[in-house]
Amino acid sequence: MESWKTKARRIVLEQRPWLVVEYHTVELPDGRTISDWPWIITPDYVNVVAVTEDGSFICFRQVKYGLDGTTLAIVGGFVEEGEAPLAAAKRELLEETGCESADWVHLGSYRVDPNRGIAMGHLYLARRAHFITQRNADDLEEQELILLTRAQIESALASGEFKVLAWAASLAFALRKL
Amino acid sequence: MESWKTKARRIVLEQRPWLVVEYHTVELPDGRTISDWPWIITPDYVNVVAVTEDGSFICFRQVKYGLDGTTLAIVGGFVEEGEAPLAAAKRELLEETGCESADWVHLGSYRVDPNRGIAMGHLYLARRAHFITQRNADDLEEQELILLTRAQIESALASGEFKVLAWAASLAFALRKL
Numbered sequence: 001m002e003s004w005k006t007k008a009r010r011i012v013l014e015q016r017p018w019l020v021v022e023y024h025t026v027e028l029p030d031g032r033t034i035s036d037w038p039w040i041i042t043p044d045y046v047n048v049v050a051v052t053e054d055g056s057f058i059c060f061r062q063v064k065y066g067l068d069g070t071t072l073a074i075v076g077g078f079v080e081e082g083e084a085p086l087a088a089a090k091r092e093l094l095e096e097t098g099c100e101s102a103d104w105v106h107l108g109s110y111r112v113d114p115n116r117g118i119a120m121g122h123l124y125l126a127r128r129a130h131f132i133t134q135r136n137a138d139d140l141e142e143q144e145l146i147l148l149t150r151a152q153i154e155s156a157l158a159s160g161e162f163k164v165l166a167w168a169a170s171l172a173f174a175l176r177k178l
Numbered sequence: 179m180e181s182w183k184t185k186a187r188r189i190v191l192e193q194r195p196w197l198v199v200e201y202h203t204v205e206l207p208d209g210r211t212i213s214d215w216p217w218i219i220t221p222d223y224v225n226v227v228a229v230t231e232d233g234s235f236i237c238f239r240q241v242k243y244g245l246d247g248t249t250l251a252i253v254g255g256f257v258e259e260g261e262a263p264l265a266a267a268k269r270e271l272l273e274e275t276g277c278e279s280a281d282w283v284h285l286g287s288y289r290v291d292p293n294r295g296i297a298m299g300h301l302y303l304a305r306r307a308h309f310i311t312q313r314n315a316d317d318l319e320e321q322e323l324i325l326l327t328r329a330q331i332e333s334a335l336a337s338g339e340f341k342v343l344a345w346a347a348s349l350a351f352a353l354r355k356l
Binding site: 019021028038042061067068073108109110113115116121166169176 | 190193196197204206207218220243286288291292295299322341343351
């Protein structure tokens with residue numbers, strides 16, 4: 001199977017670091033050309049399922065602009081320029097919870113959108129996470145840290161209380177490793 | 179916890195039906211205002227984990243423009259204007275595989291991005307799927323239908339062969355119901 005080829009690209013919207021939209025001219029294997037194929041670039045991100053030694057899942061109850069009402073959430077944030085994904089995961093865990101862990105499992109790195117790109121999501125499990133300092137989250141949203149049992153995580157997953165795909169996916173992947 | 183309020187919105191890029199970008203003026207609970215908050219709209223989509231009576235998972239090997247090399251994939255596509263998500267899932271299953279099912283499980287509906295919106299992904303499991311007609315996929319990409327066992331799905335998930343978040347997530351959610 002042959003991949004499509006990018007023959008040209010031009011930026012049509014630019015608001016760095018949050019969003020760049022390009023239009024690509026794409027050549028198909030049969031020679032056809034598609035012009036103005038939208039290609040969306042937002043920052044790559046990490047999510048972290050953090051579990052303490054005694055099996056508590058470190059979560060948040062919070063609001064997010066893109067969601068109705070409150071949601072359950074896990075640790076996450078953008079990968080900074082030049083930062084390795086695992087380093088970003090460790091930084092976000094420390095900032096958002098005051099925890100560190102010496103036992104990291106990579107749950108996979110995934111494309112958000114098969115057609116438009118958008119971002120890579122790098123998902124991690126941090127086992128034996130332990131509190132070492134105060135939280136220092138820089139998020140604009142109100143956020144309450146809560147500890148959930150495995151049974152509570154399974155129930156919340158089943159009832160859709162984690163409203164964002166990457167958060168629910170990270171938890172489902174993590175449960176397969178725990 | 180109080181949600182942020184949208185005080186104004188304006189379209190800054192429009193290529194319907196594939197992409198609309200808006201800038202929102204957003205008011206925070208403490209009274210601060212953020213202008214030019216990027217809000218991305220792409221079509222809502224469905225993904226379907228289709229499993230036959232004898233436990234075969236109906237998958238594809240294919241290329242996608244947003245991915246390097248080939249990927250394993252599951253049934254999926256956009257929800258059409260005015261179409262219910264489950265109806266879209268049934269339509270995509272029939273078009274892409276020639277199958278139907280009378281045993282549908284909703285695996286959840288998730289926001290792609292907590293900040294920018296982007297789309298809702300509606301994920302389904304179709305049990306006892308059976309072939310009733312020829313495939314009639316309208317996708318532009320080459321796509322080979324393959325049947326995988328549960329063990330092969332577990333192995334492919336672990337090694338990242340399903341390269342798109344929604345596809346891997348749908349499978350992880352489905353495995354919890356099978």
